[in-house]
Amino acid sequence: MLVDQFCFSLDVSKLKEGSVVWQSPSNIALVKYWGKKEHQIPENTSISFTLNECKTITTLTFTKKKLTENFSFQVFLDEKPKPDFQPKISTFFKRIEAYLPFLKHYHFVIKTKNTFPHSSGIASSASGMSALALCLMSVEKLHNPEMTQEYFNKKASFLARLGSGSACRSIEGSLVVWGNHSEIEGSSELYGIKYPYQVHDNFNNFNDTILLVDKGEKQVSSTVGHNLMHGHPFAKNRFAQAEENISKLKSILASGDLNAFVELVESEALTLHAMMMTSLPYFILMKPNTLEIINKIWQFRNETGLPICFTLDAGANVHVLYPEKDEEKILKFINTELVAYCQNGHYICDKIGFGAKKQ
Incomplete structure (x- = not known):
């Protein structure tokens, strides 16, 4: 092409x-x-x-x-x-x-x-x-x-x-x-x-703390993973779901609805891994500590009402997303409750940025 x-x-x-x-x-x-x-x-x-x-x-x-x-x-x-x-x-x-x-x-x-x-x-x-x-x-x-x-x-x-x-x-x-x-x-x-x-102020200055559950090489390459969607029994519905979620997210970004943002982002992460687990051959990239972290996040959110959520790439590590204004409370939670599930206690604090720069 x-x-x-x-x-x-x-x-x-x-x-x-x-x-x-x-x-x-x-x-x-x-x-x-x-x-x-x-x-x-x-x-x-x-x-x-x-x-x-x-x-x-x-x-x-x-x-x-x-x-x-x-x-x-x-x-x-x-x-x-x-x-x-x-x-x-x-x-x-x-x-x-x-x-x-x-x-x-x-x-x-x-x-x-x-x-x-x-x-x-x-x-x-x-x-x-x-x-x-x-x-x-x-x-x-x-x-x-x-x-x-x-x-x-x-x-x-x-x-x-x-x-x-x-x-x-x-x-x-x-x-x-x-x-x-x-x-x-x-x-x-x-x-x-x-x-x-236009994006609502609620989504400006977001943080991403990346919890390094497994720092090893990928078990399955992205190319192999993507190719397994060919002939996947749920592929057509997944692609339609993603397009619908873009529409939903557009409304969420305009309205500033953090609860709806949390629900959509976590659903997307779990759907990604569900597609991997239902392909042929199938594979599981989440680790036991990934699931421990997810459950801890759910429990903390229910107890505090803070808009903290997780997302995942094609691996075991967890991206914890939350507004900068809640940074102090959530970093305390991460250090107290989640670091124990990271490999060697390692995590990376990042923020949402503005793209590439020439030096």
Whole structure:
């Protein structure tokens, strides 16, 4: 699938070398994307909070070389060679070559680091691929300096999607929609857009405390998990449910109804894991401590009336969402009641942020 609006021709003779640096955050979906078509197209619309502190910082250095049939690049994580990243980046480059015709004209050195532990259950593919896409867009802008910021962001999101679907939601913030939804103006399955409507003050300055229940490698890759939605007996109903939940969330974000927000977000998280448990092959990514944390959150919310809720990605770790105004009480609860269920007592405090930044 070739998208003409993102294609361009160029003269590489003038730009010999250079270096760019971007930092890009992870994100946490409120309405989940699970299941995709060809070309990284989502089966349903999703919407996410962009995080602030959990981010990837990537430096891309490029040097002109003789044009060859192969891509030329090296990858470093925390200043150490990372050869196991090579296949994924090579696949990414193949997918985006039609949109970035300079790729085979340069040798790239990609140096990346995360502000959170790798394989901690935080979406490092989202932050990592979006950071790399932004760096590559900066190289394109050096070839095309008249490029608008709107086009830059849109194409960066488009490219990031081809590396990792959820990465397209990490370019901007604080709420990003991905998928073509009839009630969200400008929404697209090709890239994420900043949520275009007014949001009630109740949803400004939200916190996300990430409880690290299991810091190991994923048991099942996201690609495998998404592919298991093909032929899933409940897939059609799930996709329809997600579209309906986007409509519901739009109303919730406008009205400021925190109780309805809590109910929808937790339902979405549990539905995601229900789809995994009812696929063939089936799998369970939640751990016993995940369930202990969920039950503790429910009990605390019933006792205090505070609008605290959880959500989950495709893993065991728990994202605890709550308004900043309740931070003191909820952090006390986390430290008193929930830390015991975290691996080595580890958790990460984050807030909802405003997207990627060039350094």
